[in-house]
Amino acid sequence: MALLNVDNVVKRFGGVTALRGVSLVIREGEILGLIGPNGSGKTTLVNVITGVYPPDSGKVIYEGRDITKMPPHLRCRMGIARTYQIPRPFNNLTVLENLMVSILNGRRHGKISVDEAKELAEDILEVVGLSKLKDYQAKSLNAQGRKRLELARALGAEPKLMLLDECLAGLTPSEVSEMLSIIRRIRDEKNITILMIEHLMHAVMNISDSVVVLNEGMKIAEGKPEDITDDVKVAEVYFGDRELALKFVKR
Amino acid sequence: MKRYLGFIVIYFILIALSLISTAYLEIVYYTLFLMVISQSLNILMGFGGLYNFGHAVFIGIGAYVFALLVVQGLSPYVSMIIGGVASSFVAFLIGMLTLRLRGPYFAICTLCLVPAFKYLIVGGKIAGGAAGIVLLRHLIEAYNPYILTYILLLLSVIITLLTLKMSTSSLGYSLKALREDHDAALTSGVDATRCRVIAFILSALFPGIAGGIVAFKIFWVMPETVIDLTWSIEAILIVLLGGSGTVMGPILGALVYEALKDLLMRYFPGLQLLIFGLLVVILISMAPEGITGLLSNRFKRLKGFLI
């Protein structure tokens, strides 16, 4: 069952066309990996899905509803949450308070009390491993802490769909494993559908149910991870050289 | 209970001072006035991160509505409250227009509001234009400086309780999030416009009532006297001085500011603004968290009292 349907979205910025008619489908309960070289439009696509940028043409359909014109905060309340590639914590608020913002404004906006929110916040901090730091100001966290806070804050909105933008970037290998297991837990225990933008190839191929490849604003491939690694077009895009790509794929 | 201690102490001191003599009453009156306008500005500026240079407009509107109603024979106390409501309504209108502006644009736009309002009244010859409305005969019998001062005290207490409640409420968290990172707040579900407008309206209610009090005190409402950019600036200064975003901040700020002002008036008359200007520059560069910030860092034990 399709949870999110991106239909032929085009996005231009002045002279640059970041997205040239991208369509994709995310099925409920799956982890979709979104990969592609830098500048291929991955983050722009996420921005369009979350409502930060309105598309120049095309539609975004979520749970069967056309949300193309919906403002970002309403999309969040409908269950779409995101993390930012470079973490954007609410610096002068504590870790706990950061979570409170998304919990109180998320899916249960207006229906959840401050006390209930606090309980939920502490549960989520447990899941991402930030419990000990809950009263520290967000600006005092290190890189790994911030990444986890991004994740926690997105979880706070109690989403059905989470868009993770390079949440593994800058982490050490052991931190990456930890993060991956947290993400798996999120999908398995809370039944959240996930779209992951990632550069870490082994991580993406490892965890994704299906993969979509973007290049220069267009989708050039999609399918299961095994199929993508065998796809010449994808290899070419990454190596920049068709010969090399063919050699790589044939091995 | 510990969180309230500081506030209770301060209010007690103020009441005690006000009973000493009429001279002290004056000082307490003015200090409380500054407190009310700063605390109310703090709702928008401290929590929401929006620098409203036009805060004084709300005082002016409150004063004018008060005057117009009193002249019609309405009780001054009721008129004050209606003045506050009117201010809030105007805040709603202005807010819908200006709150979508980003930081510095908002500051510039609101800075223009005060003179714009003044020119509107004088140029449009509204409510007596430059000559204003004289209230002397309507109010002279009802005038009681003690009542006016204690009304201000009451207002301050109300705002204190309101902001205390707000800091741990959905609105408070949302505003602070908007202040920290607007876009990240949006994608976390915060309805920016609604939160800001509510904060704006709340911040206008109290100066509106205070405007009525000012009018009551001076008996003559004129553009020159009730629409004064100085109040906007003093409010912003006090919020920064005391600690933007804290509940205790504006209160301490007002006390320190008033004390400093009196001191300067006695020893360096004529140079006050110069010294204040330089002080603000130093404040911003070295102690952006204000007095509450400095005290919290220096004396960790005080942290609980200084929210």
Added chain:
Amino acid sequence: MLVYGSIIGAVYGLATMGLNLVWGVMRVVNFTHAEFLTLGAYTAYWAWVLIGLDPISSLPLSALLGFAIGMLMFYILIYRLLFSPDIHSTLVATFALGIALAELMKVLWTADYRGITWALGVIKHSWLSIPITYVIAFTACILIMIMMYFILYKTYIGKSIRAVIWDSGAAAICGVNVKKTLAVGFALGSALAFVGGSLILVYLPTGLNPYMGHVYLLKCFVIAVVGGLGNPWGALVGGLILGLIEQAAPILLGYIPGVEPLSFTPFVGFLILIIVLLIRPEGVLGER
């Protein structure tokens, strides 16, 4: 009336150019701009009184002084505030500094209104009569703007400034010393303010006092926003627009009963500001 408006508008534009430049280069709203205008006017005044230089001849002096003070202010104050987490720091600091400076001027030179008497007669032409001093000031304006064009587009430092406006990170990678460029940008903006102030004195020969900057600062904001904050030429466009409106408004408003034209005109200016901010916040010449 059209002519008059354009002439005044050009000077307004020049006075605002500095503001636009500083905003574009470092996203700083320099509230001290008001006091720079006043100081520029005072420079011209004292040059006239003490040395006998007419305001146009003393322009280089004004510009140099402005540049120096701008540099000083940048290195002492502005640079460290650029990194503070609160975006309003520079705003508040320059605002406070401005107030302090105005008061300083009051202490040094008293709040009395002063003026210069520099009159060279009047050009008369059918329905038009313009004081020659205005024409000279206008010409100076145009010349200075042309000079600015050269500086910004033909010199290395000018190109650096434009590069930094566009993308300071990229500029740094290309070898541009960003800090120095920002300093020059700020100083240039200050110099322009001083020069603008001197020229304003020509138009307002008897209105010099420590607080005059504030009146013009508000106009400058209207101009800057209408013209487009990041673009120095936007100041020119905005200035012309405001100049024309200021001339036209009193006449038009006179037709509306119950309205006091002279006081209402500034209100019209603010109205325009609000409308522009709502409909097209980037102004006429926009910014990225």
